Amino acid sequence: MTPILHNYFRSSTSFRVRVALALKGVEYEYRAYHLRKGEQKGTEYRAINPQGLVPALTWTDGSVYTQSLAIIEFLDEAIPEPPLLPRHPAHRARVRSLAQMIAMDIHPINNLRVLDVLRTRFGADDDAVAEWFRLWVGETFGTLEHRLAQEPETGAFCHGNDVTIADLCLVAQVANNARFDVDMTAYPTIRRIYETCMALPAFQGAAPRHQPDAE
Amino acid sequence: MTPILHNYFRSSTSFRVRVALALKGVEYEYRAYHLRKGEQKGTEYRAINPQGLVPALTWTDGSVYTQSLAIIEFLDEAIPEPPLLPRHPAHRARVRSLAQMIAMDIHPINNLRVLDVLRTRFGADDDAVAEWFRLWVGETFGTLEHRLAQEPETGAFCHGNDVTIADLCLVAQVANNARFDVDMTAYPTIRRIYETCMALPAFQGAAPRHQPDAE
Missing domain, CATH: 1.20.1050.10 (Glutathione S-transferase Yfyf (Class Pi); Chain A, domain 2)
Known part of the structure; x- marks a missing residue:
């Protein structure tokens, strides 16, 4: 399946993950949750990320990843090129x-x-x-x-x-x-x-x- | 040289790093900075960690590492056993x-x-x-x-x-x-x-x- 990024345009943690996805060349579906309207706290999104925070990433196998830096390090390990961390x-x-x-x-x-x-x-x-x-x-x-x-x-x-x-x-x-x-x-x-x-x-x-x- | 842990007994980020050092079997010098007295903001410690926050780790080669999770992942990469992260x-x-x-x-x-x-x-x-x-x-x-x-x-x-x-x-x-x-x-x-x-x-x-x- 195509990965899905659950996010919000103005969320800076979402911004970090969008850059990582772009650098790694990952095509994804953009799914928006309006934070001011509390859409990230709804039951639909809570079933994806019980913490009710964006971003979350639904990966190709249906697994859900949360916490922006954990998502980015996952992407870096799953898709090594170009690396987002030096080697040493x-x-x-x-x-x-x-x-x-x-x-x-x-x-x-x-x-x-x-x-x-x-x-x-x-x-x-x-x-x-x-x-x-x-x-x-x-x-x-x-x-x-x-x-x-x-x-x-x-x-x-x-x-x-x-x-x-x-x-x-x-x-x-x-x-x-x-x-x-x-x-x-x-x-x-x-x-x-x-x-x-x-x-x-x-x-x-x-x-x-x-x-x-x-x- | 012996590593030096710059920390404070009650700091929970210091506690994390102390556990990691113990699990990795690293002997270290314990150097305390009393946070309530602002000792971490003094010029002496600012020369070690300009952010004025504990913990910081002076490593065997004199390099200084800061930010508790970055320190812990460094220890995990420098001393692989026992691992503090799974493999997959x-x-x-x-x-x-x-x-x-x-x-x-x-x-x-x-x-x-x-x-x-x-x-x-x-x-x-x-x-x-x-x-x-x-x-x-x-x-x-x-x-x-x-x-x-x-x-x-x-x-x-x-x-x-x-x-x-x-x-x-x-x-x-x-x-x-x-x-x-x-x-x-x-x-x-x-x-x-x-x-x-x-x-x-x-x-x-x-x-x-x-x-x-x-x-």
């Missing part, structure tokens, strides 16, 4: 640590469901929510910029001259930042890598505004 | 997705630095902070219990009868839950796996209360 364990660890700085230390805290709780339980208004978003981006992007600018392994991309999982996370986060007016002035290396990635068809085609459910 | 890509993806449900969808939102911001910016008191903590545990543990109870791959541990990365995350989270009085009644499978793990010397020795900086 030390280099793989560097790429994973860069990816996880974004995937662990920024994204979960700034996720829609967390922002909703800030509004409903703590009375946060739009300004307070945006400030919260920018706080956690800044906490990590300062160090991320420092690492990418200083570490000799950085190349055209986060690690050398091939796209890795770290680039997928970086690009999706930068795209997300634009929605909350994050000032990117202090992050020239991050911006450079973002621009380099976005010049590639795999990233362009996976961008939120090019998805069928884009508003 | 589909199984590896299941283990990683279980691990990431905890490492992405619970831990970052309930991290000390986030709870501190809830207090200082939103006036959250101890009760409100504890409620926030339990909310995010409950959001994910309900599904985690469902998956572990229903999926046939679950065995004595999260995946079959060998310890994997998912177990490291599960145990550290359950230990953390106790500090916020999380009611574990609804999670019998999680509790069973926790107890099975904690009967093993590698988990026992890595537990917060057995560390040199334990209070």
Whole structure:
């Protein structure tokens, strides 16, 4: 069967997986769940992913994969070319640590469901929510910029001259930042890598505004 | 040189890495940073890990590894036995997705630095902070219990009868839950796996209360 990507155009974790699928040359059916309308919490989708979060990937054999980084590493193991991780364990660890700085230390805290709780339980208004978003981006992007600018392994991309999982996370986060007016002035290396990635068809085609459910 | 683990007894991400080091039979120097006193933000530690977060691992060659899951996968690649991930890509993806449900969808939102911001910016008191903590545990543990109870791959541990990365995350989270009085009644499978793990010397020795900086 054709793989099915269960996702949402604006979800940055979905964006990561769309890039990976494009780089691996996987054709897939795009199935959209409108997060603002809570479609990911419906019984139909819960039967696919009981966690009620996007993305999920229904693979060719009908198996369902969840959690964006787990999905991407699965794709990388199932379809080795082009690799999304370098070969040497030390280099793989560097790429994973860069990816996880974004995937662990920024994204979960700034996720829609967390922002909703800030509004409903703590009375946060739009300004307070945006400030919260920018706080956690800044906490990590300062160090991320420092690492990418200083570490000799950085190349055209986060690690050398091939796209890795770290680039997928970086690009999706930068795209997300634009929605909350994050000032990117202090992050020239991050911006450079973002621009380099976005010049590639795999990233362009996976961008939120090019998805069928884009508003 | 002897590896150095930069960590804190009560940090659950540190706990994960301590278990991995024990399972892999790695002797290491234990270096403690008191998070409540902000020692991880000092210039000395920032020179090791500019992100100012624990854990970090200084390896035998002097290289520094950061981000707990990246460190654990590095250890698993550098020291293959005993493996902390199964061999088949589909199984590896299941283990990683279980691990990431905890490492992405619970831990970052309930991290000390986030709870501190809830207090200082939103006036959250101890009760409100504890409620926030339990909310995010409950959001994910309900599904985690469902998956572990229903999926046939679950065995004595999260995946079959060998310890994997998912177990490291599960145990550290359950230990953390106790500090916020999380009611574990609804999670019998999680509790069973926790107890099975904690009967093993590698988990026992890595537990917060057995560390040199334990209070």
